[in-house]
Amino acid sequence: MVRGWPVRHTRRVSVSVEIVEPVVAWFDGAARDLPWRRPECSPWGVLVSEFMLQQTPVSRVLEPWRRWLERWPVPAALAAEPAGEAIRAWGRLGYPRRAMRLHAAAVAITERHDGQVPPDHQQLLDLPGVGTYTAAAIASFAFGQRHVVLDTNVRRVLGRVLDGSALPGPAPTRGEYARAQALLPEEPERAARWAAASMELGALVCTARKPDCSQCPVIDVCAWRKSGSPDNAAPRRGQRYDGTDRQCRGAILRVLRESEEPVSAAQIDLAWPEPVQRERALQSLIADGLVVATSLEYRLP
Numbered sequence: 514m515v516r517g518w519p520v521r522h523t524r525r526v527s528v529s530v531e532i533v534e535p536v537v538a539w540f541d542g543a544a545r546d547l548p549w550r551r552p553e554c555s556p557w558g559v560l561v562s563e564f565m566l567q568q569t570p571v572s573r574v575l576e577p578w579r580r581w582l583e584r585w586p587v588p589a590a591l592a593a594e595p596a597g598e599a600i601r602a603w604g605r606l607g608y609p610r611r612a613m614r615l616h617a618a619a620v621a622i623t624e625r626h627d628g629q630v631p632p633d634h635q636q637l638l639d640l641p642g643v644g645t646y647t648a649a650a651i652a653s654f655a656f657g658q659r660h661v662v663l664d665t666n667v668r669r670v671l672g673r674v675l676d677g678s679a680l681p682g683p684a685p686t687r688g689e690y691a692r693a694q695a696l697l698p699e700e701p702e703r704a705a706r707w708a709a710a711s712m713e714l715g716a717l718v719c720t721a722r723k724p725d726c727s728q729c730p731v732i733d734v735c736a737w738r739k740s741g742s743p744d745n746a747a748p749r750r751g752q753r754y755d756g757t758d759r760q761c762r763g764a765i766l767r768v769l770r771e772s773e774e775p776v777s778a779a780q781i782d783l784a785w786p787e788p789v790q791r792e793r794a795l796q797s798l799i800a801d802g803l804v805v806a807t808s809l810e811y812r813l814p
Contacts, residue, residue: 588622
């Protein structure tokens with residue numbers, strides 16, 4: 514059983530053979546054919562996918578991603594349009610501030626990097642809306658670089674295989690980063706392949722609920738499986754959506770997206786029946802820059 518982190522240099526080869534190599538070999542045969550993984554996909558396409566995939570499943574992203582790249586095949590094309598068009602095109606992907614940040618990133622790429630997504634990790638981090646995970650993912654998947662790509666799927670895989678924990682905590686710890694760094698292959702392209710493979714394993718096999726352990730390429734060294742797959746994670750409350758301010762915000766934005774012209778206060782009133790909640794949601798949208806108020810009318814930015 515592979516435990517006792519951080520891994521010392523003398524154990525790197527053993528760990529690679531036990532965990533990294535089987536997972537990458539599994540990925541070679543089991544990986545989904547996703548458009549942003551294809552060789553012809555541009556770094557911009559990869560960046561757009563990473564923004565869209567935040568808190569949104571692949572199945573809901575495929576068609577919006579395709580339409581987005583057809584309309585805006587390069588960052589400059591998006592940067593040339595108002596941010597409101599990005600919000601309109603975002604549709605029902607949820608968390609529409611991501612659309613604003615993606616538009617801001619396109620503007621920054623156009624102004625600072627001659628319209629090309631920069632391969633430099635720090636320059637990626639400096640883009641609006643790009644955090645630690647997203648910068649590492651873009652650098653790895655678009656440019657084949659060596660970075661720790663630690664999303665929830667990867668954290669769950671490593672936690673189960675190495676520590677025997679059912680589910681990861683709410684945020685990555687230093688220990689998790691150190692462990693992931695110790696597993697990272699030295700060769701950049703192999704490291705990028707491992708990043709994608711471990712993420713896919715968590716998405717398809719080592720899922721949060723009902724993992725399909727019979728299909729796992731590292732079942733023989735999995736600490737969680739060896740210990741009987743205990744439910745040792747703190748219970749998580751499901752996120753309620755119906756009746757929330759988030760649903761109300763979405764209803765207001767839907768009215769604005771569907772209109773080419775500014776909408777009146779009366780039209781906004783029809784979006785949601787409860788006036789206090791509706792006003793609160795509207796004001797939060799204005800504060801977030803997702804809605805612009807002009808006199809008694811409202812429009813996208």
